[in-house]
Amino acid sequence: MEKNKSLFHRLPAVIGLDHAAEKYAYANTEEWGIIAKEKAAEKWVRTTCGYCSVGCGMFIGVRDGKAVSVKGDPGHPVNYGKLCPKGLAEHHFLNAENRAKYPLLRKKRVSWNEALNVMVQQFRQVQQKYGNNALGVLSTGQLVTEEFYALGKLVQLGFNTRNYDGNTTLCMASAVAGYKRSFGSDGPPGAYEDMALADCILLIGANIADNHPILTCWLAANENPNKHLIVADPRATKTAQMADTFLPLKPRSDVALLNGIMHLLVRNGSHDKAYIETHTTGFDALVKSLAAFTPEHTAAVTGLPVQAILKTAAVIAQANALFVGWSMGVNHSDQGTETVNAINNLCLMTKNIGRPGASPFSITGQCNAMGTRETSCTASLPGYRKFESLKDREDVARLWNVDITEIPDKRGYAYPDIIEAVVQGEIKALWIIATNPIVSFPNQKFLRDALSRLEFLVVQDGFHPTPTTELADLVLPAAIWGEKEGTYTNSERRVSKANKAVNAPGEAMADFDIFLELARKLGVVEKIYPGWRNVADAFGEWRQVSKGRLCDYSGISYELLDQYGGIQWPFPAEGKSAPEQTRRLYGDGVYQHDDQKAKFFPVINKEMPELPDEQYPFVLNTGRTVEHWHTMTKTANVEILQKLSPEAWVEMNPADAERLGLRQGEYVRVVSRRGTIEKIALRITGIIGFGQVFIPFHWFRTNANNLTLNAFDPYSREPNYKQAAVRVEKASG
Ligand code: SF4
Numbered sequence: 122m123e124k125n126k127s128l129f130h131r132l133p134a135v136i137g138l139d140h141a142a143e144k145y146a147y148a149n150t151e152e153w154g155i156i157a158k159e160k161a162a163e164k165w166v167r168t169t170c171g172y173c174s175v176g177c178g179m180f181i182g183v184r185d186g187k188a189v190s191v192k193g194d195p196g197h198p199v200n201y202g203k204l205c206p207k208g209l210a211e212h213h214f215l216n217a218e219n220r221a222k223y224p225l226l227r228k229k230r231v232s233w234n235e236a237l238n239v240m241v242q243q244f245r246q247v248q249q250k251y252g253n254n255a256l257g258v259l260s261t262g263q264l265v266t267e268e269f270y271a272l273g274k275l276v277q278l279g280f281n282t283r284n285y286d287g288n289t290t291l292c293m294a295s296a297v298a299g300y301k302r303s304f305g306s307d308g309p310p311g312a313y314e315d316m317a318l319a320d321c322i323l324l325i326g327a328n329i330a331d332n333h334p335i336l337t338c339w340l341a342a343n344e345n346p347n348k349h350l351i352v353a354d355p356r357a358t359k360t361a362q363m364a365d366t367f368l369p370l371k372p373r374s375d376v377a378l379l380n381g382i383m384h385l386l387v388r389n390g391s392h393d394k395a396y397i398e399t400h401t402t403g404f405d406a407l408v409k410s411l412a413a414f415t416p417e418h419t420a421a422v423t424g425l426p427v428q429a430i431l432k433t434a435a436v437i438a439q440a441n442a443l444f445v446g447w448s449m450g451v452n453h454s455d456q457g458t459e460t461v462n463a464i465n466n467l468c469l470m471t472k473n474i475g476r477p478g479a480s481p482f483s484i485t486g487q488c489n490a491m492g493t494r495e496t497s498c499t500a501s502l503p504g505y506r507k508f509e510s511l512k513d514r515e516d517v518a519r520l521w522n523v524d525i526t527e528i529p530d531k532r533g534y535a536y537p538d539i540i541e542a543v544v545q546g547e548i549k550a551l552w553i554i555a556t557n558p559i560v561s562f563p564n565q566k567f568l569r570d571a572l573s574r575l576e577f578l579v580v581q582d583g584f585h586p587t588p589t590t591e592l593a594d595l596v597l598p599a600a601i602w603g604e605k606e607g608t609y610t611n612s613e614r615r616v617s618k619a620n621k622a623v624n625a626p627g628e629a630m631a632d633f634d635i636f637l638e639l640a641r642k643l644g645v646v647e648k649i650y651p652g653w654r655n656v657a658d659a660f661g662e663w664r665q666v667s668k669g670r671l672c673d674y675s676g677i678s679y680e681l682l683d684q685y686g687g688i689q690w691p692f693p694a695e696g697k698s699a700p701e702q703t704r705r706l707y708g709d710g711v712y713q714h715d716d717q718k719a720k721f722f723p724v725i726n727k728e729m730p731e732l733p734d735e736q737y738p739f740v741l742n743t744g745r746t747v748e749h750w751h752t753m754t755k756t757a758n759v760e761i762l763q764k765l766s767p768e769a770w771v772e773m774n775p776a777d778a779e780r781l782g783l784r785q786g787e788y789v790r791v792v793s794r795r796g797t798i799e800k801i802a803l804r805i806t807g808i809i810g811f812g813q814v815f816i817p818f819h820w821f822r823t824n825a826n827n828l829t830l831n832a833f834d835p836y837s838r839e840p841n842y843k844q845a846a847v848r849v850e851k852a853s854g
Pocket of ligand 1: 175204207208209333336
């Protein structure tokens with residue numbers, strides 16, 4: 122850890138993003154003088170960033186009960202004091218005008234008592250009329266782990282509905298499903314320091330410079346003079362521009378690339394026969410499936426030169442430690458799960474797992490997407506237990522002191538299927554927590570139609586109005602990051618503490634307290650939250666529930682988190698002291714399947730669900746930009762980020778723009794079979810390939826999800842956000 126710290130400190134201030142960056146944004150020195158005075162904190166509260174899954178440690182500066190500043194935590198083992206632009210301006214949204222402050226019933230202010238009575242009464246009425254599963258719940262990756270654990274119990278044992286999922290299905294469900302299929306359990310096997318220790322780093326569909334900026338520091342901390350960074354992406358992203366080898370592959374050809382690499386590794390005998398024999402099953406079937414992926418065939422499918430494929434395979438074959446990182450470029454596909462399996466296949470056959478520098482590594486999205494994966498009752502029972510396993514259900518029933526019949530034996534509908542069930546009239550009431558589907562869900566027309574059919578819609582959020590709270594029958598105002606306490610787990614399984622620095626505005630309550638109140642109204646508070654008063658009580662129970670599981674928290678305490686800034690699980694009560702925590706999983710070659718072996722899955726590349734044609738000739742790719750966060754409920758309130766990135770754009774290759782007679786910066790119209798963006802600025806750039814366009818999805822008025830389609834991964838149910846057929850034409854007016 123000390124070594125990592127010194128490597129970080131030798132780096133320049135991260136991509137120029139220290140406090141000085143904010144100063145430079147204010148050209149007027151007088152204005153800066155006033156700001157500097159207002160930013161002088163009376164106290165600093167240690168916490169963890171509430172945006173992305175990197176999980177940077179930071180401090181919130183407080184003055185007169187208000188958040189006035191933030192700074193990186195130099196002792197935190199993730200970021201050693203560095204922050205990206207969003208983190209650096211994170212305090213601003215706490216004071217935003219559009220914070221939700223009071224419960225609103227059909228837009229009229231009501232008391233909390235009335236709001237929760239109406240909610241319980243409406244939900245029960247719907248359930249009595251149509252059955253328990255007529256209630257759907259959509260949550261988030263933004264709550265603290267203790268809240269996810271409490272919510273899972275409330276949904277299953279209080280509201281008794283199975284139809285509960287999170288917006289995490291929109292970003293990393295394919296990583297979860299892929300890990301489960303390959304290794305028998307969810308749980309990223311590696312650590313960030315593996316990026317600093319690997320000889321070869323392959324980033325596939327992961328633009329970390331925009332989406333997980335502090336991870337670029339871990340790349341820069343790699344001291345190996347021969348290290349090789351390979352970036353595979355259809356766009357020449359900022360991350361691609363850092364690469365030793367950039368592979369600008371065609372959209373939806375990542376499986377072919379991975380298969381082509383594995384074909385060559387097998388052909389040249391660069392796979393680890395002893396490891397495959399001892400620790401895996403299914404290799405023969407995999408080898409058969411790879412036969413067709415000759416370099417020539419792979420080149421034809423990916424659009425890459427044969428030489429590039431041969432060189433990539435050679436670099437990987439020579440690497441003592443290979444790190445394969447992926448993010449939404451892989452997950453946002455209706456073949457996402459299988460693509461994750463192909464990545465796992467590559468790492469397993471070369472024994473690049475469970476060793477320093479070697480891991481198949483999913484880079485998650487939201488600050489606590491991992492927390493909901495571990496504790497909630499969406500895709501798994503708490504502690505990565507399986508709904509289908511009698512033993513796992515017995516375990517949970519015993520730990521919760523309830524009858525086993527109260528534990529569902531299969532998961533309910535996933536997010537898109539909940540929306541489909543609303544359209545079909547099966548789900549009549551919906552509770553949406555800390556998410557904004559009116560911007561984030563694909564095919565907006567379909568979603569709006571679905572929500573209009575509901576008998577009762579509750580939206581619980583820290584902000585109002587948002588495009589989604591505007592549609593709610595009942596709005597519940599919630600405290601957000603900086604206003605409540607709990608833990609987050611980041612992408613490397615590191616649990617860190619988030620702390621309260623300021624009070625929530627108006628009557629907004631912590632989600633945890635809302636769940637407790639609802640349990641009281643339902644008459645189940647002592648049954649599901651026995652003796653609980655605060656999040657520490659929930660954390661105490663969760664430690665016991667996780668004991669002995671892969672994600673064992675039993676040795677983690679708030680005190681240890683304070684002391685070390687973050688601890689990676691598993692961290693059992695017996696055994697390790699914090700500095701010796703478990704860096705990586707599966708180092709012993711023992712996997713979570715019943716036979717303790719990992720599984721190979723043959724994967725054949727599938728076509729995009731909608732191919733371009735004469736009417737819609739472009740492939741639309743969607744993504745993010747470093748300045749904004751998801752649907753901008755937070756970053757729209759941060760002036761400096763708005764100044765840096767004020768509006769959306771569509772990227773188009775110069776050759777395509779010339780053919781269509783379009784000019785740099787003019788406004789264009791983008792049309793798909795499902796909807797239209799009437800007016801969006803054109804950015805002509807070689808970053809994007811011929812026949813493709815790219816739009817960042819954050820903005821409501823130029824919502825890329827007017828264009829995206831209803832196509833979902835069959836295993837994970839994650840949407841195919843990355844490819845839809847569109848046409849681009851001059852905007853009118
Ligand atoms: Fe926050 Fe992620 Fe930026 Fe770190 S990289 S400061 S966790 S948004």
